[in-house]
Amino acid sequence: MKLLVLDGNSILNRAFYGVRLLTTKEGLFTNGIYGFLTILQKMNAETSPDAVAVAFDLRAPTFRHKEYAGYKANRKGMPEELAQQLPTLKELLVLLGYHLVECEGFEADDILGTLAHQCEKTGDECVLATGDRDSLQLVGPHVTVRLASTKMGQPQVTLYDEAKIKEDYGVTPREMIEIKAIQGDASDCIPGVAGIGPKGAGQLVQAYHNIDYIYAHLDELEIKDGMRKKLEAGKDSAFLSRHLGTIRTDAPIDTNLKNYVPVPGDRAGAARLMAKLEFFSLIEKMGLDVPEPEEVRQEQAVTVAEHTDPAELLNAARKAGRADFIAETEDGALRVLWNRDGVLHTVEDADTLRALFSDESVRKNTHNVKPLCSRLLKDGVRLAGPVFDTLLAAYLLNPSASGYEPARLAREYGAPEPAGELTEAQTAAALMPGLADRLAEKIAENSQTELLDRIEIPLAKVLADMENTGFAVDEDGIRGFGEKLEHRITELQRQVYESVGYEFNINSPKQLGDALFEKLGLPHGKKTKTGWSTGAETLEKLRYDHPAVEMVLDYRALAKLKSTYCDGLLKVIGPDGRIHSSFNQTETRTGRISSTEPNLQNIPVRTELGREMRRFFRARPGWVLVDADYSQIELRVLAHVANDENMIHAFLNDNDIHRSTAAQVFHMPEELVTPLMRSRAKAVNFGIVYGIGAFSLSKNIHVSVAEAKRYITDYLANFSGVDSYMERVVEQAKEDGYVQTLFGRRRYLPELKSSNHNLRAFGERVARNMPIQGTAADIIKIAMIRVRDRLEREQMKSKLILQVHDELIVEAPNEEADRAASLLTEEMQNAVSLSVPMIAEAKTGETWYEAKA
Structure with missing residues (x-):
């Protein structure tokens, strides 16, 4: 039999800190439970156990506490947001059929030890899952340890058997106890021998194996006198530490392994609890059948039509004023799964679909409208009339969700679900009427109907048009530029080798660390198991310490430029010579648009070589690019929402806002402000928008923390409206959650309720900057819609082809260039009415580089 034993508290704790803080819409914290379940799933998948036990600590003191008052004396209680999750996790595990094990007077480690010992006696296989290395002492012929952690929300597991412990620590598993006896354990307040750390303890145990031998032969050991004196002084502490650190194998618990075979449990109850926790993807992965509480779960009978009369279906939609459907494209042909009163019809008739999508009177309820718009545009059809997109609605309701699949949304929002066996597309179509209505109600409750109808859905149509149009590129120019970069990269590589004195793999952090810190002897940080840190921040500090460092930084920059942008762009050029990037509306929490394949939002602009890439994005022959971006849009939004008189005055008088800020902060006339002062004021201006602190500002502008703090203090003293806003918005966020x-886009901030200072501080920074960044993102979206609509209204050939943050690019025939520039500027500046003017300036050029010059 194979037994899997989980250290419940340890894994829950690791999961809690490894997964970003999550809450349900009702405010229940869930990240620890979610992380625990993902680790449990991974353990089950990797080990296929016959039996599973989950061990938990009890609050009562253990024998260790009673024998040594200092044991774990420095341990703080669980953060409240973690403590809330423990009873729910236990309830859920029982519902899933797992057996929990607790034992008064003993710790979860001792439960692991006792069950591991039983397996050793019976010859059964035991797998211990924990986040605590203490359990490595239990490894044996029949026992392995899987160290579990969660990084970036994903479960990570490292397997330890006897060979792995010998490889990593140079000792046997039982000798791990002897190491702890000497080095102690600060996290548990186990004292060890004062003055001897992990390295010294490891060397002693590798040489002499245990403290009994060490103390029996202390005068004979080949060690330094200083080490001998420390051992003499710490003898009692060493033996006490070994006693405290030894995991017991005799805890009074049930050791009949058959009693830990999972039972059926209450799978329906588990699913209901997981639905309450909003773990909809996990419900599916775990094969649970009941996704919602019975009191809100509704089923509807759905049938698949054998015969469909498209004309009759269209007439019925016109009469009802709505059509509920899912659109698919297969082999270039558009197919619609159309739900009429619970009967699913497959419609491919082009005339019927053209009539439906062109009908102003029929409301189209669907999921993910952008691909449909894109497909229709290729046939010269524009989606007309009211549209409701369940994907975009769900995104507005919860911009932090991990997914927006219709089935998940139905469970989350209690929409009626179809009975019977259906395909994924049929299920989505079956869900559409109820899901659209339920989400529309929620959107209305949040006062987000206008945000959805006037911004997000119209924007989806604009983005579809932009994707279809694409951006022309100079393929030969990109290829030639890549070849030049390759020559420069090769030359830099040669120079690095020459500077260091030998050849190595510059792309290997370990080999690079050895070259810089071992061979050249440059200052370095702490060495880890994988070697010295060679990250960008580390190397930037050493840029001028040795010529090789700057060469490596240049090498990395050019290698990334070539691989990501030269090689990468060449792979995605379409047959028409244009790049058709995909724009995503539901990726960011602030409402910003992102793009992929390729990510045109990240075309590098900070270096001259990076800016050179823009030379290869060009207008088609006989056309030009018209490029306009907003001037200081986020600062203008800040001036408006904060209603700051000084900032508003500066913008109304068309002052240089950074110079004005410098004059205020440095208490001098604007004409005496130096370029350095203006630069620092600019950093403060933009830093305030992003909730910057004194430490980060000091690093950005290379001043002391005290000086940076003074800049921020003086700034807020002079811009009192901004200061009041920063305090007011955080308090309001704490109250509202x-x-x-300005347009009603929300971001929920469970971090504000956290007992952890760092998480709470993060939440406060987001509370200050999201309304600014998000409003700026909304404004650029409104501008995009206005520009596209105006171009069409005036029957111009010019097309909006790209948006990058606060920048819009229109491709225009030469004869429309001036008119397009004027139109672009007007629509951007009039997209919204604030207490300060919105300023945009359009320039033209045959390439993106020229249009930005």
Whole structure:
């Protein structure tokens, strides 16, 4: 039999700190439970156990506490947001059929030890899952340890058997106890021998194996006198530490392994509890059948039509004023799964679909409308009339969700679900009427109907048009530029080798660390198991310490430029010579648009070589690019929402806002402000928008923390409206649980309720900057819609082809260039009415580089 034993508290704790803080819409914290379940799933998948036990600590003191008052004396209680999750996790595990094990007077480690010992006696296989290395002492012929952690929300597991412990520590598993006896354990307040750390303890145990031998032969050991004196002084502490650190194998618990075979449990109850926790993807992965509490779960009978009369279906939609459907494209042909009163019809008739999508009177309820718009545009059809997109609605309701699949949304929002066996597309179509209505109600409750109808859905149509149009590129120019970069990269590589004195793999952090810190002897940080840190921040500090460092930084920059942008762009050029990037509306929490394949939002602009890439994005022959971006849009939004008189005055008088800020902060006339002062004021201006602190500002502008703090203090003293806003918006967010933009876009902030200072501080920074960044993102979206609509209204050939943050690019025929530039500027500047003017300036050029010059 194979037994899997989980250290419940340890894994829950690791999961809690490894997964970003999550809450349900009702405010229940869930990240620890979610992380625990993902680790449990991974353990089950990797080990296929016959039996599973989950060990938990009890609050009562253990024998260790009673024998040594200092044991774990420095341990703080669980953060409240973690403590809330423990009873729910236990309830869920029982519902899933697992057996929990607790034992008064003993710790979870001792439960692991006792069950591991039983397996050793019976010859059964035991797998211990924990986040605590203490359990490595239990490894044996029949026992392995899987150290579990969660990084970036994903479960990570490292397997330890006897060979792995010998490889990593140079000792046997039982000798791990002897190491702890000497080095102690600060996290548990186990004292060890004062003055001897992990390295010294490891060397002693590798040489002499245990403290009994060490103390029996202390005068004979080949060690330094200083080490001998420390051991003499710490003898009692060493033996006490070994006693405290030894995991017991005789805890009074049930050791009949058959009693830990999982039972059926209450799978329906588990699913209901997981639905309450909003773990909809896990419900599916775990094969649970009941996704919602019975009191809100509704089923509807759905049938698949054998015969469909498209004309009759269209007439019925016109009469009802709505059509509920899912659109698919297969082999270039558009197919619609159309739900009429619970009957699913497959419609491919082009005339019927053209009539439906062109009908102003029929409301189209669907999921992910952008691909449909894109497909229709290729046939010269524009989606007309009211549209409701369940994907975009769900995104507005919860911009932090991990997914927006229709089935998940139905469970989350209690929409009626179809009975019977259906395909994924049929299920989505079956869900559409109820899901659209339920989400529309929620959107209305949040006062987000206008945000959805006037911004997000119209924007989806604009983005579809932009994707279809694409951006022309100079393929030969990109290829030639890549070849030049390759020559320069090769030359830099040669120079690095020459500077260091030998050849090595510059792309290997370990080999690079050895070259810089071992061979050249440069200052370095702490060495880890994988070697010295060679990250960008580390190397930037050493840039001028040795010529090789700057060469490596240049090498990395050019290698990334070539691989990501030269090689990468060449792979995605379409047959028409244009790049058709995909724009995503539901990726960011602030409402910003992102792009992929390729990510045109990240075309590098900070270096001259990076900016050179823009030379290869060009207008088609006989056309030009018209490029306009907003001037200081986020600062203008800040001036408006904060209603700051000084900042508003500066913008109304068309002052240089950074110079004005410098004059205020440095208490001098604007004409005496130096370029350095203006630069620092600029950093403060933009830093305030992003909730910057004194430490980060000091690093950005290379001043002391005290000086940076003074800049921020003086800034807020002079811009009192901004200061008041920063305090007011955080307090409001704590009360509401979210912040929002001027247009009602929300971001929920469970971090504000955290007992952890760092998480709470993060939440406060987001509360201050999200309304600014999000409003700026909303404004650029409104501008995009206005520009596209105006171009069409005036029947111009010019097309909007790209948006990058606060920048819009229109491709225009030469004869429309001036008119397009004027139109672009007007629509951007009039996209919204604030207490300060919105300023945009358009320039033209045959390439993106020229249009930005």
